[in-house]
Amino acid sequence: MDTVIKSTATEAAGYVANLIAEQIRQALESRPRASLVLAGGSTFKPVYRQLSEMTLPWSRLDLFFGDERNVPPDHEWSNYRMVRENWLSRYQAGEGPTVYRIAGELPAETAAKKYSEVLRNYGENKLPVYDVVLLGIGSDGHTASLFPNRLEEVIAKRVEVINVPAGQPPEVERITLTPLALSRSRLIVITATGGEKAEIVFQIQRYPEARYPINVIECSYGRKILVLDREAAGRL
Ligand code: 6PG
Numbered sequence: 001m002d003t004v005i006k007s008t009a010t011e012a013a014g015y016v017a018n019l020i021a022e023q024i025r026q027a028l029e030s031r032p033r034a035s036l037v038l039a040g041g042s043t044f045k046p047v048y049r050q051l052s053e054m055t056l057p058w059s060r061l062d063l064f065f066g067d068e069r070n071v072p073p074d075h076e077w078s079n080y081r082m083v084r085e086n087w088l089s090r091y092q093a094g095e096g097p098t099v100y101r102i103a104g105e106l107p108a109e110t111a112a113k114k115y116s117e118v119l120r121n122y123g124e125n126k127l128p129v130y131d132v133v134l135l136g137i138g139s140d141g142h143t144a145s146l147f148p149n150r151l152e153e154v155i156a157k158r159v160e161v162i163n164v165p166a167g168q169p170p171e172v173e174r175i176t177l178t179p180l181a182l183s184r185s186r187l188i189v190i191t192a193t194g195g196e197k198a199e200i201v202f203q204i205q206r207y208p209e210a211r212y213p214i215n216v217i218e219c220s221y222g223r224k225i226l227v228l229d230r231e232a233a234g235r236l
Helices: 009-030 045-053 079-086 108-122 148-155 195-206
Strands: 002-006 034-038 061-065 067-069 132-136 161-164 174-177 187-192 223-229
Touching: 002 009, 009 034, 009 045, 009 132, 009 187, 009 223, 045 079, 061 079, 067 079, 108 161, 108 174, 148 161, 187 195, 195 223
Parallel strands: 002 223, 034 061, 034 132, 132 187, 187 223
Antiparallel strands: 067 174, 161 174
Protein backbone atom coordinates (compact mmCIF):
# COMPACT_ATOMS: atom_id res chain seq x y z
CA MET A 1 0.00 0.00 0.00
CA ASP A 2 1.43 3.43 -0.97
CA THR A 3 1.48 6.00 1.82
CA VAL A 4 1.30 9.76 1.28
CA ILE A 5 1.90 12.13 4.21
CA LYS A 6 0.72 15.74 4.03
CA SER A 7 1.55 18.48 6.57
CA THR A 8 -2.00 19.25 7.64
CA ALA A 9 -5.45 17.68 7.55
CA THR A 10 -6.53 20.39 5.10
CA GLU A 11 -3.73 19.50 2.71
CA ALA A 12 -4.53 15.80 3.04
CA ALA A 13 -8.17 16.56 2.19
CA GLY A 14 -7.15 18.58 -0.87
CA TYR A 15 -4.91 15.78 -2.05
CA VAL A 16 -7.68 13.20 -1.62
CA ALA A 17 -10.28 15.38 -3.37
CA ASN A 18 -7.93 15.76 -6.36
CA LEU A 19 -7.23 12.01 -6.45
CA ILE A 20 -10.96 11.28 -6.52
CA ALA A 21 -11.66 13.92 -9.19
CA GLU A 22 -8.85 12.61 -11.39
CA GLN A 23 -10.03 9.02 -11.12
CA ILE A 24 -13.60 10.03 -11.96
CA ARG A 25 -12.46 12.10 -14.95
CA GLN A 26 -10.44 9.17 -16.26
CA ALA A 27 -13.30 6.74 -15.77
CA LEU A 28 -15.68 9.03 -17.65
CA GLU A 29 -13.35 9.12 -20.64
CA SER A 30 -14.08 5.48 -21.36
CA ARG A 31 -17.45 4.86 -19.67
CA PRO A 32 -20.76 6.74 -19.52
CA ARG A 33 -20.87 6.72 -15.72
CA ALA A 34 -18.43 6.56 -12.81
CA SER A 35 -18.97 5.27 -9.27
CA LEU A 36 -17.73 6.30 -5.84
CA VAL A 37 -18.26 4.59 -2.48
CA LEU A 38 -18.34 7.09 0.39
CA ALA A 39 -17.07 6.78 3.95
CA GLY A 40 -18.96 8.07 6.99
CA GLY A 41 -17.47 9.63 10.12
CA SER A 42 -15.84 13.05 10.08
CA THR A 43 -12.44 12.64 8.35
CA PHE A 44 -13.88 12.97 4.86
CA LYS A 45 -16.10 16.01 5.57
CA PRO A 46 -13.46 18.47 4.24
CA VAL A 47 -12.94 16.20 1.21
CA TYR A 48 -16.67 16.27 0.42
CA ARG A 49 -16.69 20.05 0.84
CA GLN A 50 -13.78 20.40 -1.59
CA LEU A 51 -15.47 18.12 -4.11
CA SER A 52 -18.57 20.29 -3.87
CA GLU A 53 -16.47 23.23 -5.11
CA MET A 54 -15.10 21.35 -8.13
CA THR A 55 -16.47 21.35 -11.63
CA LEU A 56 -16.99 17.84 -12.94
CA PRO A 57 -19.84 16.21 -14.86
CA TRP A 58 -21.39 15.28 -11.50
CA SER A 59 -24.63 14.05 -13.04
CA ARG A 60 -22.62 11.14 -14.51
CA LEU A 61 -21.50 9.97 -11.04
CA ASP A 62 -23.15 7.25 -8.96
CA LEU A 63 -22.62 7.49 -5.22
CA PHE A 64 -22.79 4.56 -2.83
CA PHE A 65 -22.19 4.26 0.90
CA GLY A 66 -19.66 1.92 2.49
CA ASP A 67 -21.74 1.86 5.63
CA GLU A 68 -24.68 3.49 7.37
CA ARG A 69 -25.98 3.70 10.88
CA ASN A 70 -29.45 2.27 11.51
CA VAL A 71 -31.13 5.68 11.77
CA PRO A 72 -33.34 7.75 9.44
CA PRO A 73 -31.60 9.92 6.81
CA ASP A 74 -32.21 13.16 8.70
CA HIS A 75 -30.78 11.82 11.99
CA GLU A 76 -27.61 13.47 13.31
CA TRP A 77 -25.83 10.07 13.21
CA SER A 78 -26.74 9.40 9.58
CA ASN A 79 -23.82 9.19 7.15
CA TYR A 80 -26.20 10.17 4.36
CA ARG A 81 -27.11 13.36 6.24
CA MET A 82 -23.41 14.16 6.74
CA VAL A 83 -22.72 13.78 3.01
CA ARG A 84 -25.81 15.79 2.10
CA GLU A 85 -24.80 18.64 4.42
CA ASN A 86 -21.16 18.72 3.27
CA TRP A 87 -21.60 18.10 -0.43
CA LEU A 88 -24.92 17.22 -2.04
CA SER A 89 -27.14 20.00 -0.71
CA ARG A 90 -25.61 22.42 -3.22
CA TYR A 91 -27.14 20.73 -6.30
CA GLN A 92 -30.57 21.40 -7.74
CA ALA A 93 -32.67 18.29 -8.49
CA GLY A 94 -31.27 16.42 -11.52
CA GLU A 95 -27.93 18.28 -11.42
CA GLY A 96 -25.82 16.31 -9.00
CA PRO A 97 -24.72 12.68 -8.65
CA THR A 98 -27.23 9.85 -8.41
CA VAL A 99 -27.26 8.72 -4.80
CA TYR A 100 -27.81 5.11 -3.77
CA ARG A 101 -28.25 5.43 -0.05
CA ILE A 102 -28.63 2.67 2.52
CA ALA A 103 -32.13 2.86 3.99
CA GLY A 104 -31.10 3.31 7.63
CA GLU A 105 -34.71 4.00 8.60
CA LEU A 106 -35.67 0.34 7.96
CA PRO A 107 -34.89 -2.59 10.29
CA ALA A 108 -31.15 -3.25 9.77
CA GLU A 109 -31.62 -6.75 8.27
CA THR A 110 -34.12 -5.40 5.77
CA ALA A 111 -31.91 -2.44 4.89
CA ALA A 112 -28.96 -4.79 4.29
CA LYS A 113 -31.04 -7.08 2.05
CA LYS A 114 -32.44 -4.14 0.16
CA TYR A 115 -29.01 -2.63 -0.43
CA SER A 116 -27.68 -6.00 -1.64
CA GLU A 117 -30.45 -6.00 -4.23
CA VAL A 118 -29.65 -2.42 -5.25
CA LEU A 119 -26.00 -3.37 -5.79
CA ARG A 120 -26.88 -6.54 -7.69
CA ASN A 121 -29.19 -4.58 -9.99
CA TYR A 122 -26.57 -1.92 -10.51
CA GLY A 123 -23.97 -4.57 -11.35
CA GLU A 124 -26.43 -6.35 -13.68
CA ASN A 125 -26.56 -9.40 -11.43
CA LYS A 126 -22.92 -9.29 -10.43
CA LEU A 127 -21.23 -7.31 -7.68
CA PRO A 128 -20.35 -3.88 -9.08
CA VAL A 129 -16.76 -2.73 -9.63
CA TYR A 130 -16.35 0.80 -8.25
CA ASP A 131 -14.05 3.50 -9.62
CA VAL A 132 -13.18 4.74 -6.12
CA VAL A 133 -13.81 3.40 -2.61
CA LEU A 134 -13.16 5.74 0.34
CA LEU A 135 -12.34 4.29 3.75
CA GLY A 136 -11.69 5.96 7.11
CA ILE A 137 -10.05 4.30 10.09
CA GLY A 138 -11.50 4.40 13.61
CA SER A 139 -8.97 4.59 16.45
CA ASP A 140 -10.03 1.02 17.34
CA GLY A 141 -9.06 -0.13 13.82
CA HIS A 142 -12.54 -0.39 12.32
CA THR A 143 -13.26 0.70 8.80
CA ALA A 144 -16.66 1.10 7.16
CA SER A 145 -18.53 -0.87 9.90
CA LEU A 146 -16.06 -3.74 9.88
CA PHE A 147 -14.62 -4.21 13.35
CA PRO A 148 -11.31 -6.06 13.92
CA ASN A 149 -12.77 -8.31 16.65
CA ARG A 150 -15.67 -9.43 14.47
CA LEU A 151 -13.88 -9.70 11.17
CA GLU A 152 -13.76 -13.47 10.75
CA GLU A 153 -17.55 -13.85 10.76
CA VAL A 154 -17.77 -11.08 8.16
CA ILE A 155 -15.09 -12.43 5.84
CA ALA A 156 -16.86 -15.77 5.79
CA LYS A 157 -19.94 -14.12 4.31
CA ARG A 158 -20.12 -14.11 0.57
CA VAL A 159 -22.94 -11.57 0.60
CA GLU A 160 -22.08 -7.99 -0.08
CA VAL A 161 -23.98 -6.21 2.69
CA ILE A 162 -24.60 -7.22 6.27
CA ASN A 163 -25.84 -5.61 9.42
CA VAL A 164 -23.58 -5.33 12.42
CA PRO A 165 -24.92 -5.30 15.98
CA ALA A 166 -24.39 -2.20 18.10
CA GLY A 167 -21.51 -2.28 20.56
CA GLN A 168 -19.51 0.70 19.36
CA PRO A 169 -20.52 4.31 19.67
CA PRO A 170 -22.85 5.57 18.36
CA GLU A 171 -24.79 2.69 19.87
CA VAL A 172 -26.95 1.67 16.94
CA GLU A 173 -26.78 -1.24 14.54
CA ARG A 174 -24.93 -0.56 11.31
CA ILE A 175 -25.23 -1.79 7.77
CA THR A 176 -21.93 -2.27 5.97
CA LEU A 177 -20.41 -3.49 2.75
CA THR A 178 -18.21 -6.53 3.34
CA PRO A 179 -14.49 -6.81 2.39
CA LEU A 180 -15.59 -8.84 -0.62
CA ALA A 181 -17.65 -5.92 -1.95
CA LEU A 182 -15.21 -3.16 -0.99
CA SER A 183 -12.31 -4.93 -2.70
CA ARG A 184 -14.04 -4.61 -6.05
CA SER A 185 -12.51 -1.22 -6.77
CA ARG A 186 -10.09 0.44 -9.18
CA LEU A 187 -8.80 2.78 -6.46
CA ILE A 188 -9.11 2.56 -2.68
CA VAL A 189 -8.29 5.74 -0.76
CA ILE A 190 -7.83 5.34 2.99
CA THR A 191 -7.51 8.53 5.02
CA ALA A 192 -6.65 9.22 8.65
CA THR A 193 -5.87 12.58 10.20
CA GLY A 194 -5.12 13.78 13.73
CA GLY A 195 -2.96 12.54 16.58
CA GLU A 196 -5.64 10.19 17.94
CA LYS A 197 -5.14 8.00 14.83
CA ALA A 198 -1.33 7.79 15.19
CA GLU A 199 -1.27 4.58 17.24
CA ILE A 200 -3.68 2.60 15.05
CA VAL A 201 -1.99 3.79 11.86
CA PHE A 202 1.31 2.57 13.29
CA GLN A 203 -0.21 -0.83 14.25
CA ILE A 204 -1.77 -1.31 10.82
CA GLN A 205 1.45 -0.42 9.01
CA ARG A 206 3.73 -2.32 11.38
CA TYR A 207 1.70 -5.54 11.27
CA PRO A 208 0.33 -5.88 7.73
CA GLU A 209 -0.40 -9.54 8.41
CA ALA A 210 -2.67 -8.61 11.36
CA ARG A 211 -6.34 -8.96 10.60
CA TYR A 212 -7.24 -5.29 10.53
CA PRO A 213 -10.03 -4.69 8.01
CA ILE A 214 -7.82 -2.23 6.12
CA ASN A 215 -5.24 -4.99 5.61
CA VAL A 216 -7.84 -7.55 4.61
CA ILE A 217 -9.54 -5.37 1.97
CA GLU A 218 -7.53 -5.78 -1.21
CA CYS A 219 -7.93 -3.56 -4.24
CA SER A 220 -8.79 -6.12 -6.89
CA TYR A 221 -8.66 -3.81 -9.93
CA GLY A 222 -6.06 -1.16 -9.04
CA ARG A 223 -4.19 0.35 -6.14
CA LYS A 224 -4.73 1.14 -2.51
CA ILE A 225 -3.36 4.38 -1.10
CA LEU A 226 -3.15 5.63 2.49
CA VAL A 227 -3.25 9.42 2.93
CA LEU A 228 -2.25 10.84 6.32
CA ASP A 229 -1.51 14.17 7.87
CA ARG A 230 1.66 14.62 9.91
CA GLU A 231 -0.12 13.99 13.21
CA ALA A 232 -1.65 10.68 12.13
CA ALA A 233 1.76 9.66 10.78
CA GLY A 234 3.40 10.68 14.05
CA ARG A 235 4.46 7.13 15.05
CA LEU A 236 5.62 5.86 11.66
C1 6PG B 1 -18.73 5.38 10.19
C2 6PG B 1 -17.63 5.15 9.23
C3 6PG B 1 -16.35 4.72 9.86
C4 6PG B 1 -15.41 5.89 9.87
C5 6PG B 1 -14.29 5.68 10.85
C6 6PG B 1 -13.47 6.95 11.02
O1 6PG B 1 -19.86 5.43 9.76
O2 6PG B 1 -18.43 5.56 11.37
O3 6PG B 1 -17.86 4.91 7.95
O4 6PG B 1 -15.75 3.60 9.33
O5 6PG B 1 -14.88 6.12 8.59
O6 6PG B 1 -14.83 5.37 12.10
O7 6PG B 1 -14.30 7.91 11.60
P1 6PG B 1 -13.85 9.39 11.76
O8 6PG B 1 -13.55 9.88 10.39
O9 6PG B 1 -15.01 10.11 12.38
O10 6PG B 1 -12.63 9.36 12.62
